[in-house]
Amino acid sequence: MPPKTRERYTRQIKLPQIGLSGQEKLAGKRVLIAGIGGLGSLSSMYLAAAGVGHLIIADHDQVELSNLNRQILHSEANLGDPKVTSASQRLGQLNSTIQITPVQVRIDHGSIDGLLEGVDLIVDGCDNYPTRRIINRAALRHNLPWIFGGVRGFDGMISSFVPGSSVCFECIIQNPDPLEPEAIKPGTSPPNNGILGATAGMIASIQAMEALKLLLTIGSPLTNRLIRISGLTMRITTTTLTPNLECKGCAPSSKDKDI
Numbered sequence: 001m002p003p004k005t006r007e008r009y010t011r012q013i014k015l016p017q018i019g020l021s022g023q024e025k026l027a028g029k030r031v032l033i034a035g036i037g038g039l040g041s042l043s044s045m046y047l048a049a050a051g052v053g054h055l056i057i058a059d060h061d062q063v064e065l066s067n068l069n070r071q072i073l074h075s076e077a078n079l080g081d082p083k084v085t086s087a088s089q090r091l092g093q094l095n096s097t098i099q100i101t102p103v104q105v106r107i108d109h110g111s112i113d114g115l116l117e118g119v120d121l122i123v124d125g126c127d128n129y130p131t132r133r134i135i136n137r138a139a140l141r142h143n144l145p146w147i148f149g150g151v152r153g154f155d156g157m158i159s160s161f162v163p164g165s166s167v168c169f170e171c172i173i174q175n176p177d178p179l180e181p182e183a184i185k186p187g188t189s190p191p192n193n194g195i196l197g198a199t200a201g202m203i204a205s206i207q208a209m210e211a212l213k214l215l216l217t218i219g220s221p222l223t224n225r226l227i228r229i230s231g232l233t234m235r236i237t238t239t240t241l242t243p244n245l246e247c248k249g250c251a252p253s254s255k256d257k258d259i
């Protein structure tokens with residue numbers, strides 16, 4: 001490892017769970033940031049700073065003034081620009097030694113498989129149920145872990161889905177409990193889509209932590225558990241998730257069903 005690289009990452013190389021070998025491992029990893037809004041802005045910065053070798057950032061949107069309270073990768077100078085452009089510039093300034101691939105595309109059935117070429121893990125940065133369902137099915141097809149994060153107002157929730165060793169996203173959304181139906185149910189829009197930037201930040205930070213743990217195979221991943229955090233009260237609850245044997249996404253009997 002070149003001296004400059006060792007110096008850049010010295011504070012995490014000192015961690016026995018990472019060390020030089022872990023740092024080299026991260027350099028060889030490729031992660032898809034699926035959406036570069038409030039969640040993707042912060043998770044991508046931590047992954048870039050940590051030295052994940054290749055970040056693919058996908059988003060179809062442009063930067064708007066009302067994004068700036070939470071989407072901290074973008075700035076006033078980027079208004080009207082594609083989010084992936086401003087994001088890749090900012091991430092490149094943070095760490096010029098990693099590869100960043102901006103892809104301006106809507107994540108849908110047609111684009112997702114191309115985005116996952118060579119990818120090791122997906123970080124959820126999107127804001128709606130249908131796109132997460134597409135990500136879930138693709139993660140199952142490609143046998144890839146993905147880190148779910150959802151935010152609204154002062155509240156957030158997070159879980160990690162690892163095909164073969166955990167429930168999947170659809171196992172829990174087919175059953176309204178434990179997720180709030182109005183926050184997650186397809187075809188419904190939340191009554192109030194207000195959000196504090198720090199809400200997205202706290203969930204995105206946990207997503208980055210989970211992503212790094214899974215990439216390094218350290219610690220205990222947040223699988224089969226859903227954490228919900230209320231920012232207003234700082235009440236944190238953990239719900240144990242159990243597989244849905246009728247799940248249209250991951251149950252063995254569902255293999256031939258439509259996506």
Ligand SMILES: [Zn+2]
Pocket residue numbers: 167168169170171172244247248249250251
């Ligand atoms: Zn499932």
